[in-house]
Amino acid sequence: MADFPRECSRRAAQAARVFICTALAAVVSACAAGTAPPLPALDVDPDRIAVAGLSSGAYMATQVHLIHSDRLRGAALAAGGPYGCAGGSLETALGACMVGTPDVAALAATARERAGTGDIAPLSGLAGDAVYVLHGKADAVVSEEVSRAAGGLYAALSDEVGGVAIEADFERDFPHLLPTVGQGVDCPLGGEPWLGRCGFDAAGAMMAHLFGPAPGEAGEAAGELRRFDQSAYVPADADPLLADEGYLYLPPACADGGRCGLLVVFHGCQQHAGNVGEAFVRDAGFNRWADVHGVAVLYPQARSSYLPLNPKACWDWWGYTGADYDTRRGAQPRWLAAAMGALGAPMP
Template identity: 65%
Template sequence: MSQRAAQAARLFTPAARLAGVASTLVLAACAAPSAPPLPSLALDPDRIAVAGVSSGAYQATQVHLAFSDRLRGAVLVAGGPYGCAGGQLDTALGPCMKAEPFTPDPARLAGKVRERAEAGDLAPLAGLAGDRVLALHGRDDGTVAEGVSRASLGVYEQLVPQVPDLALRWDGAREFGHVMPTAASGVDCRAGGAPHLGACGFDAAGEALAWLYGPSAAPGVATGELRVFDQTPYVPAAGDPLLADRGWLYVPAACAAGETCGAVVVFHGCEQDIGRLGDRFARESGFNRWADVMRLVVLYPQARSSYLPLNPKACWDWWGYTGPDYDTRRGLQLRWLASAMAALGAPLE
């Protein structure tokens, strides 16, 4: 067996196969009645941002660099740098997760960003002007190495000479594992494990939104509406982005009533998709109660499990399973997002 095949096989475990079957059954059970499309809301184009955890952090940095001229920043929880995998699964599983046999090189990857920006595959570097990027990593994370997370911010640091007002922050001193840290929801913060939400006494969502949008009044209980929506109308005609049929949208009452609001797109991590967790990630990750006081709509897109191509854990595409353009504006998942955001009222293109 080749090294690539052996590494891929580690993803294709009996547990993963059973999870995939369960995911399919849950989605089938949710198939009726049909979900509505996204509503058209009054959104402030200057208050649109992205965030993500694990594979969702990889997706967030891909989206940010592809559409930075329409976004104000990104929060990356336990993810790695743009372009790290280079379309290779073995690279994704080694250097881009474990920093083995080498740590990703931010200077080389920043060079790739410059080249792609000049070619129009990403937004012009000038689109990063005034943006804010936070990289958050737990000291007990045994899934993604600290050096990989540092490299995610390191790529942006390499771009600072061309974008001097880019605001960057590294937060890596907190004790938590490979989880989305919450104030009280989830499993043991340091040990981690499914559903990869950690009861850490640390509200990472609040920290993320304060970095992106500035401080706000303390939140209470989320009083807006978490809506299911149909993801299929936004699928590009050219191919399958391998997304679930349904996604989640949180709408504060003020935004539903017609007030102008901002929006943050939050990408779940592997094994946190709707097929496994239903609405748990959207309800318990901590963003919704802050969204009420900060006047933010929260979009939670949902990936889906597959075996051909190999993605049994419903990770976002950061190694190329949807095609060679996966991390550019032409990528199927990024094109899906652009279409969905246009429908919502915040065009990315």
């Protein structure tokens, strides 16, 4: 009995060493298995780069378009509003910029001023660009007036920049989601993952307007959907508040080293992979048309947070990453420029 405490101590120490070694091995293994690679370098055609998005993703798409219009050829916006709408205010974002009537003339003046100071690209970069605006009649989250203001801002700037090719579709009866032919929820019901079987291929229509008529019909996506490390492109002095990983879809022609275009697609609030898995990045319809158009598709992923307040992982269109969120100095636009540059797009 006198040696019992010593034996217990010895066995406890041995068990502790085994536990620690096992735990460390598990952590190392999990980290190695979960680490996504960086983005590959592609042969990107600088004349075929565009952005698209749904809801908060549409706001992000129009922000990126105005910020980098000298490097992009257009934007497709579903259920989103005009550049600069929130003015750095969450209250305005949730009010006038979702269910109100934004002041297009004032927003056009803001865009002109920011272009003059270099906060966004010169407005001449919009010349000849393609803009597609989509809104469903049954959308109870974002009003039709807000989406019309998105197109209205481009129209207000069009004449002075030499013309913007704007296509607007407000005649389809679907709720707050991205319509597909056969993927997602029953169209009238709506809801997660905010893709709906509405008998309309929104992704196909968007890409046709951005990249020209498709040279053929789309079948099942034949390329590769890859995860990539988003942290590799985070600015040293700012946190863009993104998820650890994003997604990249590569059509066979792009993966084999051929020249290809690039489309950046921004998910809506609560539509990030952390909430809906790969439903959006696989089923929204962009990948199948990417094969036809020869376009790589980048799907960046936001993350949810409570400090700052962004529990639904929306893109920053009201200022949660900082006052410069919708300018070239913004954390998310800078992150995106670095990621697109890594792919081979000629970003500043």
